[in-house]
Amino acid sequence: MKLVKAHSLPFDVTRYTGVLPELDELFELITIMGDKGKVKLLGEIEHSNRHFPLIGLTIGTEDKTAPTFGLFAGVHGLERIGSQVLLAYLRTFLNLLQWDKNTQDILQRTRFVLIPVINPVGMFLKRRSNGNGVDLMRNAPVKADKISPFSFYGGHRISSRLPWYQGVENSPMELEAEVLCNFVKEEVFSSQLAISVDVHSGYGTKDRFWFPYAKTRNPFKNISEALGLKTLLDKTYPNHIYKVEPQSNQYVTHGDLWDFLYDQHSSLENNRLFLPFCLEMGSWLWIKKNFRQAFSILGVFNPIATHRLQRTLRRHIHLFDFLLRAVQSPGSWAEIPSTEKLLLRKQALDLWYED
Numbered sequence: 001m002k003l004v005k006a007h008s009l010p011f012d013v014t015r016y017t018g019v020l021p022e023l024d025e026l027f028e029l030i031t032i033m034g035d036k037g038k039v040k041l042l043g044e045i046e047h048s049n050r051h052f053p054l055i056g057l058t059i060g061t062e063d064k065t066a067p068t069f070g071l072f073a074g075v076h077g078l079e080r081i082g083s084q085v086l087l088a089y090l091r092t093f094l095n096l097l098q099w100d101k102n103t104q105d106i107l108q109r110t111r112f113v114l115i116p117v118i119n120p121v122g123m124f125l126k127r128r129s130n131g132n133g134v135d136l137m138r139n140a141p142v143k144a145d146k147i148s149p150f151s152f153y154g155g156h157r158i159s160s161r162l163p164w165y166q167g168v169e170n171s172p173m174e175l176e177a178e179v180l181c182n183f184v185k186e187e188v189f190s191s192q193l194a195i196s197v198d199v200h201s202g203y204g205t206k207d208r209f210w211f212p213y214a215k216t217r218n219p220f221k222n223i224s225e226a227l228g229l230k231t232l233l234d235k236t237y238p239n240h241i242y243k244v245e246p247q248s249n250q251y252v253t254h255g256d257l258w259d260f261l262y263d264q265h266s267s268l269e270n271n272r273l274f275l276p277f278c279l280e281m282g283s284w285l286w287i288k289k290n291f292r293q294a295f296s297i298l299g300v301f302n303p304i305a306t307h308r309l310q311r312t313l314r315r316h317i318h319l320f321d322f323l324l325r326a327v328q329s330p331g332s333w334a335e336i337p338s339t340e341k342l343l344l345r346k347q348a349l350d351l352w353y354e355d
C-alpha cells in the first residue's frame with residue numbers, strides 16, 4: 001500500500017494508517033486525486049487507544065451554487081460494503097479525471113462531495129452503532145409519527161446495549177452525525193440542485209433507492225421531482241435494478257439524518273432543490289445464494305464470495321454516473337412547467353401513497 005505524503009495533506013495521515021482497510025484505500029485514492037480535489041479532516045474520534053479520522057472530500061468547481069452530487073457511506077459500521085462501493089466508484093471517477101476530457105469538463109461546472117467512512121469506530125468494532133452504542137441513523141432530532149412503541153428497529157432510548165439506540169433524549173447529536181450534517185450544510189445546501197446518496201446494505205432482497213421520508217408515510221415536498229428522476233432513470237436504463245420509493249413504504253423510523261437535513265434545507269425557503277437518497281443494497285440475496293453467510297455477523301451485510309463482491313462493486317457505477325448527469329441537466333425532470341409538475345405530483349401520489 002502506497003502511503004500518502006504527509007505534507008500534501010492538511011493532517012498527518014500516518015496517524016490513521018493501518019486501522020481500517022477502507023481508510024487505507026481512501027488514502028491511496030487521495031494520492032491519485034492530487035490537487036484535483038480538497039481533503040478535509042472534519043473530526044477525529046479516539047477509541048481503544050486509536051485515532052479515527054472523519055474525512056470529507058470536495059472535487060470540482062469552488063462555486064457552491066453549482067450542481068452538486070454527494071456520496072456518503074459507512075454510517076452503519078457493519079455495512080462496510082457501502083464504503084467499498086463508494087470507494088470503487090471514486091477510484092473509477094478519479095482515474096477518468098486523469099485522462100477523460102468529459103469528466104474534466106463536467107467538474108468545471110459541477111461539484112462532487114463525499115464522506116466515504118462516516119462511522120469508522122463502528123466499522124473497526126464490527127458493529128452497526130458508533131463507539132458510544134448509538135445508531136447514527138436514529139440519532140437526529142426527528143420524531144416519527146404513527147410508529148409502534150414496540151418497533152425497536154424504528155429507534156428507542158432504552159439502552160445503548162441494544163441495536164437501534166437513539167441516544168439520550170435532547171442531548172446533542174453524536175460527533176459523527178454532527179460532522180455529517182455540518183458537512184452537508186456547508187458543501188451541499190448552497191447548490192441550486194443537489195442529489196446525495198447514502199449507501200447502506202442489509203434490508204431485503206432488492207436494491208432499494210429511497211427518498212424521504214423515513215419518519216412518516218406523508219409525502220415529502222419534492223415527490224414530483226422524485227418521480228421525474230425515476231421516470232428518467234426508467235427511460236434511460238430500462239433494465240435497471242432499483243426499486244425507487246419513499247423509505248416509509250418499507251418501515252418508519254425516528255431520528256433519520258436525511259429527513260433532518262431535508263427538513264433543515266426546506267426551512268430555508270429558497271428555490272434550491274436537495275434530494276437526499278439512501279441506496280439500501282439488498283443483502284438477503286447474497287445470503288440466499290450462500291447460506292453459510294447467515295452465520296457470520298459481517299456476512300449478513302456484506303457479500304463474501306469474491307465474484308459477488310466484484311459484482312456488487314461494479315453494480316452501482318451506472319446509477320452514480322446517471323445522478324451526476326441528472327444534477328447538470330434538470331431540464332427534463334426538475335425544471336419543468338408547473339402543469340407537468342402537477343401531473344407528476346398526482347402520479348406520484350397514486351404510485352407511492354395510495355393508502
Ligand SMILES: [Zn+2]
Binds near residue numbers: 079200201202
Ligand atoms: Zn444501514
